[in-house]
Amino acid sequence: MTVEKGNGLMAHTQAPVSREFGQVYAYFGHHKCASLWIRRVFEELSAGLGLKYVAYSSWLVFDPDEKPIDQLYATDFLAAGLSLGARSFAFTDAHPRHVDLFPPGTRSFHVVRDPRDIVVSAYFSHLLSHDIDDFPALARHRRQLAEISKEQGLYAVMDFLEPLFDDLRKWSQRPDVLEVKLEDLMADEVGGFTGILRFLGLLPQVGTERLAEVLDANSFSRMSGGRKPGVPDDGSHFRKGVAGDWRNHLTDDHLRYFLARHADVLAKYSYL
Numbered sequence: 001m002t003v004e005k006g007n008g009l010m011a012h013t014q015a016p017v018s019r020e021f022g023q024v025y026a027y028f029g030h031h032k033c034a035s036l037w038i039r040r041v042f043e044e045l046s047a048g049l050g051l052k053y054v055a056y057s058s059w060l061v062f063d064p065d066e067k068p069i070d071q072l073y074a075t076d077f078l079a080a081g082l083s084l085g086a087r088s089f090a091f092t093d094a095h096p097r098h099v100d101l102f103p104p105g106t107r108s109f110h111v112v113r114d115p116r117d118i119v120v121s122a123y124f125s126h127l128l129s130h131d132i133d134d135f136p137a138l139a140r141h142r143r144q145l146a147e148i149s150k151e152q153g154l155y156a157v158m159d160f161l162e163p164l165f166d167d168l169r170k171w172s173q174r175p176d177v178l179e180v181k182l183e184d185l186m187a188d189e190v191g192g193f194t195g196i197l198r199f200l201g202l203l204p205q206v207g208t209e210r211l212a213e214v215l216d217a218n219s220f221s222r223m224s225g226g227r228k229p230g231v232p233d234d235g236s237h238f239r240k241g242v243a244g245d246w247r248n249h250l251t252d253d254h255l256r257y258f259l260a261r262h263a264d265v266l267a268k269y270s271y272l
Contacts, residue, residue: 026108028094035092046088116246
């Protein structure tokens with residue numbers, strides 16, 4: 001079940017609900033951080049446990065002129081989901097305000113990626129493959145990228161992603177939210193998700209056999225139409241499936257431009 005998708009907030013606001021709801025679980029992800037893959041895995045694992053699942057995503061963060069940020073985050077999506085009976089939540093365009101909805105003691109995980117890889121992945125996705133229906137900011141951005149060189153386009157993508165990097169900069173790291181690097185998940189999917197489930201307290205209920213089944217059903221090869229990680233298809237939403245590809249695309253000038261603006265984000269997540 002998707003609570004919100006694209007540019008539309010829920011058609012109605014929910015009355016505040018009691019936070020005495022028992023345990024809930026959440027995944028916080030970001031644009032171009034393999035959020036579709038992780039969301040599918042988390043959704044299937046939740047369904048197997050009988051946990052009603054809701055997902056929230058929005059591109060309005062990249063188009064603040066469309067709806068002011070304060071209005072965008074005015075809805076309490078935790079309360080909205082709980083009113084629908086949800087106990088498992090996914091925020092694939094997570095904002096610091098989303099994690100602040102969850103009281104201390106709830107169990108969640110937050111997946112980040114090397115921001116330089118985010119830039120490269122976003123360049124190809126924004127130019128060629130990402131859905132632009134209902135995303136006017138991305139449609140305008142795609143037209144811009146189509147008219148300039150790749151070298152210029154990578155700068156344009158860095159500028160476009162400023163709101164995302166600002167969200168990562170402002171993110172509050174909490175002891176009840178497990179910080180996970182996408183690179184670690186990609187290097188050892190079973191080990192990585194085993195650690196996530198153990199942190200959430202769900203590993204005994206899921207079991208390693210069921211986890212392996214879900215990961216196999218959502219492998220890069222299956223989601224990309226048969227390609228192995230490292231075999232690129234620039235026109236696919238699942239383009240390459242490897243870490244560190246930024247080294248193949250970002251020049252020294254690109255890196256200087258990026259570091260001048262976001263070295264603190266790289267350092268915060270130990271990528272520098």
